Amino acid sequence: MRDDHKHITQAELLLALDDELSPRRSAEVQNHLDACDMCRAAMGELKNAAGDFDKAYRDNANAPLHSAASSRAALQAKMAEMRTNRSRFAAWRAFISGSSLPTWTYALGLVVLAVLGYGLLRAPTPTGMPGVSDVRQDPIIPDAHLTPGVVRSVSAIDVCRPGAGEETRPPASVQKAVFHEYGMDGAQAQGYEVDHLITPALGGSDDIRNLWPESYSSTWNAHVKDELEDRLRNMVCGGQLDLTTAQRDIARNWVSAYKKYFHTDRPLSHNSDFVEDDKPPKG
Amino acid sequence: MASQSANPGTEAAFLGAIDAALPLGPEAIEEEVVLLFDEYRVRLLRYVLSLGICAQDGEDVIQEVFLSLFRHLCLGRSRENLRGWIFCVAHNLALKQRNKNKRQQQRAVYEELALEKQLDPAADPEEQLAINERQMRLLQVVNALTEADRWCLYLRAEGLRYREIAHTLGLSLGSVANSLGRSIQKLARADER
Numbered sequence: 001m002r003d004d005h006k007h008i009t010q011a012e013l014l015l016a017l018d019d020e021l022s023p024r025r026s027a028e029v030q031n032h033l034d035a036c037d038m039c040r041a042a043m044g045e046l047k048n049a050a051g052d053f054d055k056a057y058r059d060n061a062n063a064p065l066h067s068a069a070s071s072r073a074a075l076q077a078k079m080a081e082m083r084t085n086r087s088r089f090a091a092w093r094a095f096i097s098g099s100s101l102p103t104w105t106y107a108l109g110l111v112v113l114a115v116l117g118y119g120l121l122r123a124p125t126p127t128g129m130p131g132v133s134d135v136r137q138d139p140i141i142p143d144a145h146l147t148p149g150v151v152r153s154v155s156a157i158d159v160c161r162p163g164a165g166e167e168t169r170p171p172a173s174v175q176k177a178v179f180h181e182y183g184m185d186g187a188q189a190q191g192y193e194v195d196h197l198i199t200p201a202l203g204g205s206d207d208i209r210n211l212w213p214e215s216y217s218s219t220w221n222a223h224v225k226d227e228l229e230d231r232l233r234n235m236v237c238g239g240q241l242d243l244t245t246a247q248r249d250i251a252r253n254w255v256s257a258y259k260k261y262f263h264t265d266r267p268l269s270h271n272s273d274f275v276e277d278d279k280p281p282k283g
Numbered sequence: 284m285a286s287q288s289a290n291p292g293t294e295a296a297f298l299g300a301i302d303a304a305l306p307l308g309p310e311a312i313e314e315e316v317v318l319l320f321d322e323y324r325v326r327l328l329r330y331v332l333s334l335g336i337c338a339q340d341g342e343d344v345i346q347e348v349f350l351s352l353f354r355h356l357c358l359g360r361s362r363e364n365l366r367g368w369i370f371c372v373a374h375n376l377a378l379k380q381r382n383k384n385k386r387q388q389q390r391a392v393y394e395e396l397a398l399e400k401q402l403d404p405a406a407d408p409e410e411q412l413a414i415n416e417r418q419m420r421l422l423q424v425v426n427a428l429t430e431a432d433r434w435c436l437y438l439r440a441e442g443l444r445y446r447e448i449a450h451t452l453g454l455s456l457g458s459v460a461n462s463l464g465r466s467i468q469k470l471a472r473a474d475e476r
């Protein structure tokens with residue numbers, strides 16, 4: 001329990017400064033600050049240091065290369081292009097489905113549609129930026145045919161050695177092959193990372209059948225999967241779960257596994273309220 | 284969330300999703316994206332350049348971020364913590380670009396303080412010099428931090444809440460708070476000589 005009569009730690013003063021405390025604690029800290037010159041002074045120092053850094057950071061930033069207007073125009077053009085591609089496609093779709101024309105016209109339409117569709121899917125946009133063709137569902141759960149999950153022959157004892165199974169990035173050529181098999185070449189691969197389905201920390205292999213492109217930005221993203229991997233490894237190494245079960249559950253459907261082992265429907269890190277913990281930051 | 288767990292999508296799925304993106308049509312989403320672009324462009328650009336990519340790459344990254352946002356919204360994906368989402372995508376794209384450029388040895392923008400930077404004409408010269416010395420000391424402290432600690436500071440300086448920083452960097456809230464606590468205490472001690 002915190003004691004109202006003790007001074008506020010610097011860490012908590014910063015949380016108060018950044019308005020990151022719970023309303024109750026925030027009020028307690030404010031009461032203390034009203035009465036304690038020392039803590040008020042300490043908070044002032046933190047505030048100055050943080051404010052001066054913010055200013056140094058901004059003052060020393062490079063100026064943007066282009067004007068906002070030209071960048072905005074470029075963005076608008078690309079979005080318009082995506083929309084136009086869509087209307088062209090939709091028009092063809094309407095034409096084909098509502099058609100009372102002779103069969104050969106229909107067949108021709110299909111051919112044209114196929115060509116157009118292929119162009120949309122494959123042709124890079126002139127700017128080199130990904131166009132409408134890059135849009136696909138994030139492969140949150142890997143394709144079971146492409147990425148069934150492959151393990152090395154290791155035991156729980158091997159896996160639980162300190163430092164065993166450090167995650168390493170697959171070589172560029174392998175990453176490229178993974179993106180390719182998922183139909184995500186080039187720019188389409190941006191925002192994704194080639195990840196192990198069964199993490200090496202749980203005996204997963206570097207085989208391409210254990211690799212898939214994982215999104216950074218979806219709700220069920222790579223960071224959430226990391227949480228699951230840590231949990232499973234802790235359970236395996238703590239003797240609460242056998243290694244094979246852990247491997248099978250994560251390979252079968254890691255999102256279901258997350259829900260099962262964390263007893264939740266949503267990724268915890270996304271909806272938890274602020275909880276103070278003493279873990280050092282990763283990286 | 285249900286829409287995300289479905290089978291791999293296709294062109295048609297996206298187009299269908301665009302049609303189904305009610306109540307907002309793609310035109311409305313486009314307008315919204317432009318508004319967000321205007322609001323965040325400078326901050327995002329500053330942040331991605333602070334990760335050590337060049338200005339041209341930074342501009343490309345920003346374009347890509349907002350196109351991704353356009354797709355994200357057209358697909359009816361979550362609007363929760365959108366600012367965290369935007370910074371997260373920008374962060375990851377910038378790091379990817381930086382890895383690509385590694386050979387070219389891009390130099391980090393904040394590793395040096397440009398003394399010839401335009402000075403504030405209102406302040407008197409002695410005061411300006413003092414500001415620069417102090418900034419120099421602060422930036423030296425920052426350069427001695429780990430990269431993740433620096434990122435937290437930059438994102439805080441861009442006005443992000445801790446949960447948004449956590450989302451961007453894939454850290455827990457506690458880790459973000461600890462990192463910032465440590466770093467800002469170090470900054471506060473930068474003047475103790």
Ligand SMILES: [Zn+2]
Pocket residue numbers: 006007008032036037038039040
């Ligand atoms: Zn006190």
